Ligand SMILES: Nc1ncnc2c1ncn2[C@@H]1O[C@H](COP(=O)(O)OP(=O)(O)O)[C@@H](O)[C@H]1O
């Protein structure tokens with residue numbers, strides 16, 4: 001079965017092949033004989049209830065100036081393709097919400113990864129709170145005094161915007177620091193915007209593990225180590241990447257989450273584990289697959305595609321009859 005896969009993502013100019021999971025997924029699908037198409041959220045239209053996408057075929061070449069090698073634009077009815085990968089980068093904003101509401105219209109006919117419902121359900125910082133046995137002590141509040149008391153109880157706290165990503169505005173607050181109150185006023189917009197505060201986990205110096213999960217099962221993991229004085233391990237702020245195995249804490253975390261991830265249609269996610277604790281659940285466009293392939297020498301990218309083949313077949317046989325041939 002040759003699949004048509006549409007990747008809804010940011011513009012082609014954003015793609016860095018060495019680190020771009022969307023690029024890696026498209027290249028792996030094509031390697032297995034499927035056809036892949038690129039579009040952005042702005043390329044979707046709904047016409048009389050049917051979702052149309054203006055797509056361009058992907059012909060990947062990691063060395064090229066345009067690594068996606070996009071062909072000419074053509075129109076496709078999204079319900080007639082086999083898989084839609086939802087991969088715009090966070091934040092999950094109003095535009096992202098609208099994208100999921102449009103994709104709801106095809107989610108019965110086509111395999112949408114991650115499911116539009118799951119993308120709305122799982123805020124990347126708050127979803128972890130469903131698993132209190134494996135998360136660090138956490139408060140979510142805009143209240144400065146509560147945040148200062150929390151930091152004092154735990155020696156230090158890490159505060160983060162609820163819709164943040166890439167390490168942006170993630171800060172350590174230590175009691176007694178003359179900047180602490182001012183930092184909290186800044187991140188909460190003077191007590192009007194709630195933030196997430198977690199106990200500062202000193203083991204972050206040994207790295208932040210990114211575990212990629214497919215349908216609740218680990219595909220593998222990479223370790224991101226902070227460099228210099230920065231405690232943040234995000235690759236985009238300079239974190240160094242190395243290979244790593246899952247340990248008992250990781251398996252306990254994965255086991256705790258797997259049923260919820262499956263129930264919420266969160267097929268491909270990247271969880272962050274610091275010091276044996278779950279700190280974040282990345283669902284919008286989790287990264288790390290390219291580095292995992294390179295460092296492990298394995299092909300978890302092909303595992304993802306084989307799973308898509310399996311699940312798309314199941315979706316096709318249980319959904320309404322589909323047009324014989326997709327428009328492209
Ligand atoms: N509770 C914590 N204790 C110590 N360091 C943390 C904690 N939470 C996050 N960090 C550090 O901050 C970085 C960014 O935090 P994270 O929650 O993953 O948000 P983002 O969405 O910005 O990646 C992590 O890579 C890690 O280095």
Ligand SMILES: [Mg+2]
Nearest residue numbers: 166167272280
């Ligand atoms: Mg993170």
